[in-house]
Amino acid sequence: MIYLDNAATTMRKPQEVVDAVAAALGSLGNAGRGASAGALDAGRVVLRCREAVAALLGCPRADHVCFSANATTALNATLSGLVGPGERVVTTVLEHNSVLRPLARLADERGVEVAYAGCDAHGLLDMDELERLICPGTRLVAVTHGSNVTGNLVDVARVAEMAHAAGALVLVDASQTAGCVPLDMSAMGLDVVCFTGHKGLMGPQGTGGMAVAEDVDVRPWVEGGSGVRSFERRHPLEWPTRLEAGTLNAYGLAGLAAGIAFIEKNGGPAAVGAREHALARRLYEGVGGVPGVTVYGGWAVSPERCGSIVAFNVDGLDSAEVADALSSGWGIACRAGAHCAPLMHRALGTERQGSVRLSCGWFNTEEEIDVAVAAVREIAAG
Amino acid sequence: MSCEECCQRRGLGGRMIPVPGEVAAGCGLAWKTAPEAREELVAALEADGVPVEAMTVIELLEFR
Numbered sequence: 001m002i003y004l005d006n007a008a009t010t011m012r013k014p015q016e017v018v019d020a021v022a023a024a025l026g027s028l029g030n031a032g033r034g035a036s037a038g039a040l041d042a043g044r045v046v047l048r049c050r051e052a053v054a055a056l057l058g059c060p061r062a063d064h065v066c067f068s069a070n071a072t073t074a075l076n077a078t079l080s081g082l083v084g085p086g087e088r089v090v091t092t093v094l095e096h097n098s099v100l101r102p103l104a105r106l107a108d109e110r111g112v113e114v115a116y117a118g119c120d121a122h123g124l125l126d127m128d129e130l131e132r133l134i135c136p137g138t139r140l141v142a143v144t145h146g147s148n149v150t151g152n153l154v155d156v157a158r159v160a161e162m163a164h165a166a167g168a169l170v171l172v173d174a175s176q177t178a179g180c181v182p183l184d185m186s187a188m189g190l191d192v193v194c195f196t197g198h199k200g201l202m203g204p205q206g207t208g209g210m211a212v213a214e215d216v217d218v219r220p221w222v223e224g225g226s227g228v229r230s231f232e233r234r235h236p237l238e239w240p241t242r243l244e245a246g247t248l249n250a251y252g253l254a255g256l257a258a259g260i261a262f263i264e265k266n267g268g269p270a271a272v273g274a275r276e277h278a279l280a281r282r283l284y285e286g287v288g289g290v291p292g293v294t295v296y297g298g299w300a301v302s303p304e305r306c307g308s309i310v311a312f313n314v315d316g317l318d319s320a321e322v323a324d325a326l327s328s329g330w331g332i333a334c335r336a337g338a339h340c341a342p343l344m345h346r347a348l349g350t351e352r353q354g355s356v357r358l359s360c361g362w363f364n365t366e367e368e369i370d371v372a373v374a375a376v377r378e379i380a381a382g
Numbered sequence: 383m384s385c386e387e388c389c390q391r392r393g394l395g396g397r398m399i400p401v402p403g404e405v406a407a408g409c410g411l412a413w414k415t416a417p418e419a420r421e422e423l424v425a426a427l428e429a430d431g432v433p434v435e436a437m438t439v440i441e442l443l444e445f446r
Contacts, residue, residue, distance in 0.1 A: 035400045035411055040386075043398075043411075047383040063384070228401075230408030
């Protein structure tokens with residue numbers, strides 16, 4: 001198999017991740033639940049992972065890194081914990097449903113006002129429109145760091161400037177970028193960064209979380225077991241417990257810490273991202289010139305703002321048909337359809353056709369990319 | 383767990399225990415060490431920015 005669906009999950013994991021999870025499964029108790037040797041070992045694993053995420057994302061306090069099952073849960077928790085009745089949120093058409101649907105719920109249930117900044121023909125965020133929408137009284141600006149459809153990156157430091165100038169907070173969805181695009185919460189002025197562990201961070205599925213700046217108050221979304229203050233009626237407000245009700249996935253976090261260590265060993269997110277971007281660029285340069293193929297995203301106008309995704313369609317073919325042909329004919333794994341990002345597809349005019357997404361990862365090779373280019377060429381030739 | 387990490391890195395004695403009922407009702411963890419280590423412990427935790435919720439001197443049994 002040629003695995004080019006790394007934007008969905010990095011299926012090939014470093015061996016260190018596999019080993020860490022296997023070791024954890026046979027040895028860890030429940031973190032924060034008692035002081036048995038296994039429970040303390042689990043607590044140590046979780047703490048090491050917390051510290052690794054904080055260092056990777058530039059979060060000044062490790063105890064403000066809170067773990068969840070995935071980015072969707074973290075985004076729900078953050079949005080619900082930050083935005084009150086009648087408040088205003090500005091977001092973008094680049095967002096995944098993990099942002100759009102919680103915001104729709106807040107609109108329905110709390111009367112929250114939601115405004116959406118658009119994009120240009122390449123799917124690049126319209127920063128001028130975004131700035132116009134962020135008016136005084138805006139509570140939160142919620143933006144993706146990288147589109148999961150096109151791979152287009154967003155200048156989140158600039159977004160933070162705009163948000164803070166209006167007195168708003170900024171929430172960044174780093175699902176597609178954590179681990180392969182540098183992020184520094186402190187330097188960029190980001191208030192909350194939500195991440196998943198199983199994509200660029202190369203950890204197991206079932207891991208993710210949020211890193212929260214020191215002075216940002218995210219109220220608990222889920223309440224329950226905390227391992228502390230059992231006789232208090234409501235969930236404790238201390239960090240990170242306030243956003244971590246219930247048993248943590250210590251096995252997964254052992255793997256996530258190993259994934260982050262692998263990234264650091266290989267030069268950190270900038271180096272890992274540069275390798276993946278170079279592969280994607282090779283893919284774009286091969287696919288982009290094929291007659292009958294339309295490539296989406298900013299590759300033609302600003303390749304430096306592209307991640308490691310090449311999204312395209314073949315004239316006259318449904319994206320699912322192309323994906324199936326790539327799989328059955330060449331053993332290429334990719335993703336077709338709407339990618340849970342309806343507003344992005346609406347903006348690109350691909351609501352019916354969807355798009356074919358090829359996404360590169362650390363373990364791909366130039367030879368695999370060349371096979372994919374040849375396959376697309378053959379499919380487009382009919 | 384940050385407390386344990388801080389103390390172990392500095393070679394300070396002690397260990398994690400279930401929080402005694404005399405300190406807090408319910409559940410949780412506490413760092414157990416000798417009362418005479420208090421000053422050094424406080425300085426270490428302050429230096430590393432580890433928050434301290436409470437510090438109590440109580441008598442605990444040691445079986446082995």
